[in-house]
Amino acid sequence: MQGYFLTLDDIKKLVEDLKKSYKVVAPVKKETRYDFAEIEKFEDIQFGYDTTILPPKKFLTPPLETLLKFKRSKNEAEPVFDNTPIALFGLHPCDIKAIKHLDQAFSENNNYDRHYLNKREKSLIIGLECQPYDYCFCSSVGSTSAKDGFDIMLVPVDNGYLAEIGTEKGEGIVRKLGAKKAEDSAFKKAEGFRKEKEKKIVRKFHKVDATTVKDLLQKSWDHKHWKELEERCLACGSCNLVCPTCFCFDVQDEVDLTLDNGERKRIWDGCMLVDFAKVGSGENFREHRSQRIRHRMNRKLNYLHDRFSSPTCVGCGRCVRACTVKIDPVEIVNELSK
Amino acid sequence: MVVNPMEKSLYLPKLAKMTKKERFTEKEMFFEFRFDDNSNLNHRPGQFVELSIYGIGEAPISISSSPTQQGYFELCVRSVGRVTNYLHNMDVGSYVGIRGPFGNGFPFEKFKGHDMLFICGGLGVAPLRSLINYTLDRTKRGDFGKVYILYGCKNNQEWLYQKEVEEWQRRADVETYLTVDKCTDSNWKGNVGVITTLIPKTNFDVNKTIAVICGPPIMYKFVVLELKNRNFKEENIYMSLERKMKCGVGKCGHCQINNVYVCQSGPVFDLPTVRKLQEAI
Numbered sequence: 252m253q254g255y256f257l258t259l260d261d262i263k264k265l266v267e268d269l270k271k272s273y274k275v276v277a278p279v280k281k282e283t284r285y286d287f288a289e290i291e292k293f294e295d296i297q298f299g300y301d302t303t304i305l306p307p308k309k310f311l312t313p314p315l316e317t318l319l320k321f322k323r324s325k326n327e328a329e330p331v332f333d334n335t336p337i338a339l340f341g342l343h344p345c346d347i348k349a350i351k352h353l354d355q356a357f358s359e360n361n362n363y364d365r366h367y368l369n370k371r372e373k374s375l376i377i378g379l380e381c382q383p384y385d386y387c388f389c390s391s392v393g394s395t396s397a398k399d400g401f402d403i404m405l406v407p408v409d410n411g412y413l414a415e416i417g418t419e420k421g422e423g424i425v426r427k428l429g430a431k432k433a434e435d436s437a438f439k440k441a442e443g444f445r446k447e448k449e450k451k452i453v454r455k456f457h458k459v460d461a462t463t464v465k466d467l468l469q470k471s472w473d474h475k476h477w478k479e480l481e482e483r484c485l486a487c488g489s490c491n492l493v494c495p496t497c498f499c500f501d502v503q504d505e506v507d508l509t510l511d512n513g514e515r516k517r518i519w520d521g522c523m524l525v526d527f528a529k530v531g532s533g534e535n536f537r538e539h540r541s542q543r544i545r546h547r548m549n550r551k552l553n554y555l556h557d558r559f560s561s562p563t564c565v566g567c568g569r570c571v572r573a574c575t576v577k578i579d580p581v582e583i584v585n586e587l588s589k
Numbered sequence: 590m591v592v593n594p595m596e597k598s599l600y601l602p603k604l605a606k607m608t609k610k611e612r613f614t615e616k617e618m619f620f621e622f623r624f625d626d627n628s629n630l631n632h633r634p635g636q637f638v639e640l641s642i643y644g645i646g647e648a649p650i651s652i653s654s655s656p657t658q659q660g661y662f663e664l665c666v667r668s669v670g671r672v673t674n675y676l677h678n679m680d681v682g683s684y685v686g687i688r689g690p691f692g693n694g695f696p697f698e699k700f701k702g703h704d705m706l707f708i709c710g711g712l713g714v715a716p717l718r719s720l721i722n723y724t725l726d727r728t729k730r731g732d733f734g735k736v737y738i739l740y741g742c743k744n745n746q747e748w749l750y751q752k753e754v755e756e757w758q759r760r761a762d763v764e765t766y767l768t769v770d771k772c773t774d775s776n777w778k779g780n781v782g783v784i785t786t787l788i789p790k791t792n793f794d795v796n797k798t799i800a801v802i803c804g805p806p807i808m809y810k811f812v813v814l815e816l817k818n819r820n821f822k823e824e825n826i827y828m829s830l831e832r833k834m835k836c837g838v839g840k841c842g843h844c845q846i847n848n849v850y851v852c853q854s855g856p857v858f859d860l861p862t863v864r865k866l867q868e869a870i
Contacts, residue, residue: 318600321643326684328643330598360853362838364599472867499842502600502835506644513644515600520841527843530833531648531669534806536846536868546845546868554848 253416254433263293273338301384306495319515338375344397345565349495351400378404386568388454393461394565408440458588468553471587481541483576490570491521496563599838602686613749623661630662633694634720635857639837641686648672649834651716655723665715691837703799704734710804738765741784745774788815802828809870826860
C-alpha cells in the first residue's frame with residue numbers, strides 16, 4: 252500500500268482545500284457526545300471522538316430524501332438527484348465497512364439506485380484509525396481495520412499521521428499537499444497501533460467469528476432466547492435508526508398547499524417497527540417482537556452474508572448504546588452459542 | 590463499487606391510461622390499462638407492477654392478464670389502502686404511474702407438457718388468471734395437458750371474473766371446481782367448504798400435474814398438506830407469495846423472507862424452496 256506522512260498542519264491544509272470543492276463532513280462535538288456534521292472550520296473536527304450518535308449514512312441516504320417531484324394536474328414527474336460532492340472525513344474503519352455494504356445494497360441485482368450512487372460516486376472518504384470504546388465489538392465481525400473502501404486512511408504515528416492511499420483520487424489529494432512518502436518505520440508504527448487497538452477490544456463473540464456467526468444464527472431459529480428478548484424489547488426501532496448498515500426505507504408522497512405540486516420521498520424505516528412487514532389486507536408477517544428481533548439479528552449476521560461476503564453488522568456498538576433496555580448483539584450471540 | 594453511468598431513477602413510473610373499469614364485488618374492481626405509445630408491458634404471468642398515483646402513493650399489484658393479450662394489461666384490485674381506495678374512485682381515461690413488471694413470474698417453460706392444477710383462494714385468482722389465460726390461449730393450449738381450476742371464495746357474492754369462470758366451466762378441456770366457505774345464498778348449489786375440500790374431489794394424475802397455488806397466507810399450509818395426501822411431488826408444487834413490496838427493486842427491505850427478497854427471487858417459489866424459508870408459509 253502507498254503511504255505518505257502528514258503532519259496535523261498538512262491535514263488542516265487538506266481539509267481547507269477540500270472545502271473549496273466538497274461539502275466537508277466530520278465528527279464534531281454535540282453536547283456530551285459526537286456527531287457527523289458539515290464543518291465550518293478545521294478546529295471543529297474531533298480527532299479523538301469515540302463514536303458518533305448517528306453514522307455517516309445520513310449524508311448518503313438521508314432520513315428524508317426526495318426521489319421525484321411531480322405535478323398532479325399534468326401527471327408529470329421528474330427524478331431528483333442531489334449531486335453535491337461530499338467529503339466524509341474522519342470515518343472509523345467500522346463506518347467505512349458499513350458504507351461498502353450500502354454500496355452493495357444500492358447496486359445489487361443490477362438495480363442501480365442513482366439517488367444513492369450519484370452521491371456516493373462523487374464522495375470522498377477519509378478514514379481515521381480509532382481507539383476502541385466501551386461498546387465496540389468490531390473484531391468479532393471483521394471490521395477492526397479497513398483495507399479498502401476509503402480514498403485516504405489516516406493512522407496516528409509519531410507527531411503526525413500515516414496517510415494510506417486507497418484510490419487514485421486520494422493519492423492526488425495527498426500529493427497536492429507536497430507531502431513526502433512515508434518511511435517503513437511509519438508503516439511499522441501503524442501496524443503496531445492496530446495490534447494494540449485489537450488487544451483493547453474486550454467485547455467479543457465467545458465461540459464464533461465473522462465467518463461462522465451466520466451458521467450459529469441458522470441453527471438458532473427456534474432458540475428460546477428470542478422469546479426472552481421479546482419480554483425486553485420495546486420495538487422502538489432505535490437500533491435501526493443508529494445502525495450504519497440499516498438502509499430499509501418507506502416511500503411517501505407529500506403535496507404542498509396547492510394539492511398539485513408534490514414530492515415522492517423515501518424515509519428511513521426499521522424492521523423492528525410493528526408495521527414493517529404488514530400488508531394491505533392486515534396480515535402482518537412479523538407481528539411479534541421476537542420475530543422481528545430474530546429477523547434483525549439474522550439480517551445483520553446471516554441473511555446478507557452470502558451476497559455481501561461478510562456480516563453486515565460492523566460492530567460499532569451504536570445499537571447497544573441507543574437501546575433503552577440494553578439489548579446487545581454480543582450478548583445475544585453468546586447466549587445462542589452457549 | 591460498480592459504476593453505472595446511466596442517470597436513471599429506479600422509482601420513476603411510466604404513465605398508463607385506464608381504459609376499462611368494472612366492479613366485481615364491494616371491495617374488488619377490474620381495470621384495463623394501456624400505455625399511450627401502445628407498447629406492451631412485456632410481463633410474465635405471476636409478475637407484478639408498482640401502481641402509483643402522484644400525491645397518494647404507490648402499491649404493488651399483481652398482473653392479472655396473460656401476456657398473450659397484447660396492447661393492454663389488466664389488474665384486479667381490492668380497495669384496502671390509500672392508493673387502492675383512490676384508484677377505485679378514478680374515472681376511465683385517468684392516468685396512473687406504472688413501474689415494472691417486477692418479480693420472477695411463473696416458470697411456465699418448465700410446465701410445458703404437464704397437466705395444470707390451479708388452486709385459487711379469493712383474490713389469489715387475480716395473479717393466477719394471468720397464467721390460466723396464458724395456458725388456455727389457443728396459441729399455447731397445445732403446450733399443456735389437462736387443466737383443472739379450483740377456485741374458492743368466502744361466499745356467493747365474492748366471485749371475481751365471474752363471466753370468465755363460467756366460460757372455464759363451459760370449456761370441455763377444463764375442469765372447474767368452485768367452492769364457497771359459507772353458504773349465505775340459497776341459489777348456491779355448489780360445494781360448501783374451504784378450498785382444500787375440493788382437492789380430494791379432483792381426479793388429477795400426480796405424476797404429470799403441476800400445482801400452482803395463490804390465496805390468503807393461511808391457505809398455503811393446508812393446501813400443501815392436502816396435496817401431499819394425494820402424493821403430490823414437492824417439486825411440482827408452486828406458489829405465489831404475498832409480501833409488502835414498497836420498491837420492487839430489492840432495496841427497501843420490506844418483502845424479505847429469510848435471505849431472499851420476494852420482489853427479486855419471488856413472488857413465485859416452488860415448494861422445496863419454500864421449505865428452506867422458515868418464515869415463508
